[in-house]
Amino acid sequence: MSEQGALAGIRVLDLSRVLAGPWATQIMGDLGAEVIKIERPGAGDDTRAWGPPDFKEAGFSAYYASANRNKRSVAVDISKPAGQQLIASLAQHCDVLVENYKVGGAARHGLDYATLGKLNPRLIYCSITGFGQTGPYAPRAGYDAMIQGMSGLMSITGKPRAEPDSNPQKIGVAMVDLSTGLYAAIAVLAALVQRARTNRGQYIDLALLDVGVAMLAYQGMNFLATGVAPDRPGNAHPSIVPYQDFPTADGWMMLAIGNDGQFAHFCRCVGHADWATDERFSTNPHRVANRKTLIGMMSEVTRTRGTREWIKLLEAEGVPCGPINDIAAVFADPQVQARHLRVDIPMPARTDESLAPAVPAIASPLRLSAAPVDYRLPPPALGAHTREVLRGVLSLSDVQIDALAKQGAI
Numbered sequence: 001m002s003e004q005g006a007l008a009g010i011r012v013l014d015l016s017r018v019l020a021g022p023w024a025t026q027i028m029g030d031l032g033a034e035v036i037k038i039e040r041p042g043a044g045d046d047t048r049a050w051g052p053p054d055f056k057e058a059g060f061s062a063y064y065a066s067a068n069r070n071k072r073s074v075a076v077d078i079s080k081p082a083g084q085q086l087i088a089s090l091a092q093h094c095d096v097l098v099e100n101y102k103v104g105g106a107a108r109h110g111l112d113y114a115t116l117g118k119l120n121p122r123l124i125y126c127s128i129t130g131f132g133q134t135g136p137y138a139p140r141a142g143y144d145a146m147i148q149g150m151s152g153l154m155s156i157t158g159k160p161r162a163e164p165d166s167n168p169q170k171i172g173v174a175m176v177d178l179s180t181g182l183y184a185a186i187a188v189l190a191a192l193v194q195r196a197r198t199n200r201g202q203y204i205d206l207a208l209l210d211v212g213v214a215m216l217a218y219q220g221m222n223f224l225a226t227g228v229a230p231d232r233p234g235n236a237h238p239s240i241v242p243y244q245d246f247p248t249a250d251g252w253m254m255l256a257i258g259n260d261g262q263f264a265h266f267c268r269c270v271g272h273a274d275w276a277t278d279e280r281f282s283t284n285p286h287r288v289a290n291r292k293t294l295i296g297m298m299s300e301v302t303r304t305r306g307t308r309e310w311i312k313l314l315e316a317e318g319v320p321c322g323p324i325n326d327i328a329a330v331f332a333d334p335q336v337q338a339r340h341l342r343v344d345i346p347m348p349a350r351t352d353e354s355l356a357p358a359v360p361a362i363a364s365p366l367r368l369s370a371a372p373v374d375y376r377l378p379p380p381a382l383g384a385h386t387r388e389v390l391r392g393v394l395s396l397s398d399v400q401i402d403a404l405a406k407q408g409a410i
Helices: 020-030 081-091 113-119 144-150 175-198 208-214 217-226 260-269 273-277 284-289 291-302 307-316 327-332 334-338 386-392 398-407
Strands: 011-015 034-039 072-075 096-099 124-129 203-207 243-248 251-256 321-323 342-345 359-362
Touching (some): 011 020, 020 034, 020 124, 020 175, 072 386, 113 124, 124 175, 144 175
Parallel strands (some): 011 096, 096 124
Antiparallel strands (some): 243 251, 251 321, 342 359
């Protein structure tokens, strides 16, 4: 455990799987917490098998690796009483527990907050479900794709309804799951701060649907202010013009012009300074009202040069712009490389003492000057730390651990 990490000394029991919960606990692990990941013997987290692509020598998929570094894997069968007792014992030695069972699932195994909170009143217990612990949908399972639809996010993603092939689109990653993980980490950190004042833990109820609706942000507020459901804006912004993709001679670029001054700079740069004083375009509300006309005029101009040439010219004038990269171009970008957004985490030594290949990872965006994140552990092999954790945290002997293994509890 890193002595420099902001969460050094905090122990997290991770009973979650797939993405939202593991994303939250990985953030805590990056910040220095000790994370003990509980997995099913013989199978582990579902995402271990969500490949290809796979890191075959390491025994897990790229998907699993994306959310499970800085954790130790302990294989416990919680359907067995001995396994349930192990989890309850571990919870008494932990500061935080994160789980994402369906409502009532943890209680069936005697691992709910009502039970574990009595054993450890300082425990911060975070439950992540599709729909929360209350309401008519509470018993239902929830998954990112369906929540993107139910929350309204898909209704505002994709081409405008009037255009051909304008089906609603989901976001290209599981954004509701990832955002729920972020909210979970924030909630846990807040609970840790409060516990420092009160010496008591608390229960956190997080729902993917709640997070999806919260992510509507200004689009949701636009509806609340007007009573009119927003259309899909495509790559355009509903409230700012010009703020979207534009064609170039060899592809596309994004312009993110956020104020009248930036628009004036753009107009001078492209040889149409008169646009900035034209009553139709002189202010953002006027540009929004005359969006179609202005975008058509701008597109005719942007098609006359290549993307790189435009970006060089516009950046020199302080006009926010950028290419539309594929992911290969992202990791080749000099800024991405300068920020070291790819890291390589060495795997443990093999039995022949040679080093296994390092596992690549996307770096944490958290940059703390006094407590930097640390990539201490690669994603673990299934059950790789079972004995280590049971000996070190619960002080079990090898004889006791062997007995648990014979029972099938680990």
